[in-house]
Amino acid sequence: RADGDTAAAGSGINPAIRKEEAKVVDTVLAGELSKPLTPYCRCWRSGTFPLCDGSHVKHNKATGDNVGPLLVKK
Ligand code: FES
Incomplete structure:
Protein backbone atom coordinates (compact mmCIF):
# COMPACT_ATOMS: atom_id res chain seq x y z
CA ARG A 1 0.00 0.00 0.00
CA ALA A 2 1.43 3.31 -1.10
CA ASP A 3 1.79 6.26 1.20
CA GLY A 4 -1.21 8.54 0.91
CA ASP A 5 -3.61 5.69 0.16
CA THR A 6 -6.47 6.40 2.53
CA ALA A 7 -8.54 3.28 1.82
CA ALA A 8 -9.11 1.37 5.02
CA ALA A 9 -8.03 -2.25 5.18
CA GLY A 10 -10.94 -4.49 4.29
CA SER A 11 -12.76 -1.91 2.23
CA GLY A 12 -12.86 -1.75 -1.53
CA ILE A 13 -15.02 -1.19 -4.57
CA LYS A 23 -7.67 -10.71 -8.25
CA VAL A 24 -10.62 -10.57 -10.63
CA VAL A 25 -9.30 -10.51 -14.18
CA ASP A 26 -11.26 -11.12 -17.39
CA THR A 27 -10.01 -11.42 -20.96
CA VAL A 28 -12.13 -10.49 -23.97
CA LEU A 29 -11.22 -11.36 -27.52
CA ALA A 30 -12.74 -8.41 -29.34
CA GLY A 31 -12.98 -10.30 -32.61
CA GLU A 32 -15.25 -12.89 -30.98
CA LEU A 33 -17.82 -10.45 -29.60
CA SER A 34 -21.29 -11.46 -30.78
CA LYS A 35 -22.80 -7.98 -30.74
CA PRO A 36 -21.53 -4.78 -32.38
CA LEU A 37 -21.52 -3.02 -28.98
CA THR A 38 -20.99 -4.90 -25.69
CA PRO A 39 -21.23 -3.10 -22.31
CA TYR A 40 -18.82 -4.21 -19.56
CA CYS A 41 -19.44 -3.41 -15.91
CA ARG A 42 -17.26 -0.90 -14.07
CA CYS A 43 -19.45 -0.49 -10.98
CA TRP A 44 -18.95 -4.01 -9.57
CA ARG A 45 -22.71 -4.40 -8.92
CA SER A 46 -23.71 -6.35 -12.04
CA GLY A 47 -25.38 -9.73 -11.66
CA THR A 48 -23.82 -10.70 -15.00
CA PHE A 49 -20.29 -9.46 -14.30
CA PRO A 50 -18.13 -8.77 -16.25
CA LEU A 51 -21.05 -7.68 -18.43
CA CYS A 52 -23.18 -4.68 -17.44
CA ASP A 53 -26.78 -5.50 -16.49
CA GLY A 54 -27.86 -1.94 -15.70
CA SER A 55 -27.27 -2.25 -11.93
CA HIS A 56 -25.17 0.94 -12.06
CA VAL A 57 -28.42 2.94 -12.38
CA LYS A 58 -29.62 1.78 -8.93
CA HIS A 59 -26.13 2.26 -7.47
CA ASN A 60 -25.88 5.80 -8.84
CA LYS A 61 -29.33 6.75 -7.50
CA ALA A 62 -28.52 5.33 -4.06
CA THR A 63 -25.07 6.88 -3.72
CA GLY A 64 -24.93 9.93 -5.96
CA ASP A 65 -22.15 8.24 -7.89
CA ASN A 66 -21.85 8.53 -11.69
CA VAL A 67 -20.38 5.20 -12.83
CA GLY A 68 -21.31 3.48 -16.07
CA PRO A 69 -20.16 0.68 -18.35
CA LEU A 70 -17.21 0.35 -20.69
CA LEU A 71 -18.64 -0.05 -24.19
CA VAL A 72 -16.54 -2.31 -26.43
CA LYS A 73 -17.18 -2.02 -30.15
CA LYS A 74 -16.62 -5.00 -32.42
FE1 FES B 1 -21.99 -2.10 -13.52
FE2 FES B 1 -23.56 -1.28 -15.48
S1 FES B 1 -23.95 -2.81 -14.02
S2 FES B 1 -21.60 -0.60 -15.02
Missing part, protein backbone atom coordinates in the same frame (compact mmCIF):
# COMPACT_ATOMS: atom_id res chain seq x y z
CA ASN A 14 -16.03 -4.82 -5.08
CA PRO A 15 -18.79 -5.78 -2.62
CA ALA A 16 -19.40 -9.40 -3.70
CA ILE A 17 -18.09 -10.48 -7.11
CA ARG A 18 -15.82 -13.59 -7.09
CA LYS A 19 -14.39 -12.69 -3.69
CA GLU A 20 -12.71 -16.12 -3.51
CA GLU A 21 -10.26 -14.95 -6.20
CA ALA A 22 -7.13 -13.01 -5.25
Whole structure:
Protein backbone atom coordinates (compact mmCIF):
# COMPACT_ATOMS: atom_id res chain seq x y z
CA ARG A 1 0.00 0.00 0.00
CA ALA A 2 1.43 3.31 -1.10
CA ASP A 3 1.79 6.26 1.20
CA GLY A 4 -1.21 8.54 0.91
CA ASP A 5 -3.61 5.69 0.16
CA THR A 6 -6.47 6.40 2.53
CA ALA A 7 -8.54 3.28 1.82
CA ALA A 8 -9.11 1.37 5.02
CA ALA A 9 -8.03 -2.25 5.18
CA GLY A 10 -10.94 -4.49 4.29
CA SER A 11 -12.76 -1.91 2.23
CA GLY A 12 -12.86 -1.75 -1.53
CA ILE A 13 -15.02 -1.19 -4.57
CA ASN A 14 -16.03 -4.82 -5.08
CA PRO A 15 -18.79 -5.78 -2.62
CA ALA A 16 -19.40 -9.40 -3.70
CA ILE A 17 -18.09 -10.48 -7.11
CA ARG A 18 -15.82 -13.59 -7.09
CA LYS A 19 -14.39 -12.69 -3.69
CA GLU A 20 -12.71 -16.12 -3.51
CA GLU A 21 -10.26 -14.95 -6.20
CA ALA A 22 -7.13 -13.01 -5.25
CA LYS A 23 -7.67 -10.71 -8.25
CA VAL A 24 -10.62 -10.57 -10.63
CA VAL A 25 -9.30 -10.51 -14.18
CA ASP A 26 -11.26 -11.12 -17.39
CA THR A 27 -10.01 -11.42 -20.96
CA VAL A 28 -12.13 -10.49 -23.97
CA LEU A 29 -11.22 -11.36 -27.52
CA ALA A 30 -12.74 -8.41 -29.34
CA GLY A 31 -12.98 -10.30 -32.61
CA GLU A 32 -15.25 -12.89 -30.98
CA LEU A 33 -17.82 -10.45 -29.60
CA SER A 34 -21.29 -11.46 -30.78
CA LYS A 35 -22.80 -7.98 -30.74
CA PRO A 36 -21.53 -4.78 -32.38
CA LEU A 37 -21.52 -3.02 -28.98
CA THR A 38 -20.99 -4.90 -25.69
CA PRO A 39 -21.23 -3.10 -22.31
CA TYR A 40 -18.82 -4.21 -19.56
CA CYS A 41 -19.44 -3.41 -15.91
CA ARG A 42 -17.26 -0.90 -14.07
CA CYS A 43 -19.45 -0.49 -10.98
CA TRP A 44 -18.95 -4.01 -9.57
CA ARG A 45 -22.71 -4.40 -8.92
CA SER A 46 -23.71 -6.35 -12.04
CA GLY A 47 -25.38 -9.73 -11.66
CA THR A 48 -23.82 -10.70 -15.00
CA PHE A 49 -20.29 -9.46 -14.30
CA PRO A 50 -18.13 -8.77 -16.25
CA LEU A 51 -21.05 -7.68 -18.43
CA CYS A 52 -23.18 -4.68 -17.44
CA ASP A 53 -26.78 -5.50 -16.49
CA GLY A 54 -27.86 -1.94 -15.70
CA SER A 55 -27.27 -2.25 -11.93
CA HIS A 56 -25.17 0.94 -12.06
CA VAL A 57 -28.42 2.94 -12.38
CA LYS A 58 -29.62 1.78 -8.93
CA HIS A 59 -26.13 2.26 -7.47
CA ASN A 60 -25.88 5.80 -8.84
CA LYS A 61 -29.33 6.75 -7.50
CA ALA A 62 -28.52 5.33 -4.06
CA THR A 63 -25.07 6.88 -3.72
CA GLY A 64 -24.93 9.93 -5.96
CA ASP A 65 -22.15 8.24 -7.89
CA ASN A 66 -21.85 8.53 -11.69
CA VAL A 67 -20.38 5.20 -12.83
CA GLY A 68 -21.31 3.48 -16.07
CA PRO A 69 -20.16 0.68 -18.35
CA LEU A 70 -17.21 0.35 -20.69
CA LEU A 71 -18.64 -0.05 -24.19
CA VAL A 72 -16.54 -2.31 -26.43
CA LYS A 73 -17.18 -2.02 -30.15
CA LYS A 74 -16.62 -5.00 -32.42
FE1 FES B 1 -21.99 -2.10 -13.52
FE2 FES B 1 -23.56 -1.28 -15.48
S1 FES B 1 -23.95 -2.81 -14.02
S2 FES B 1 -21.60 -0.60 -15.02
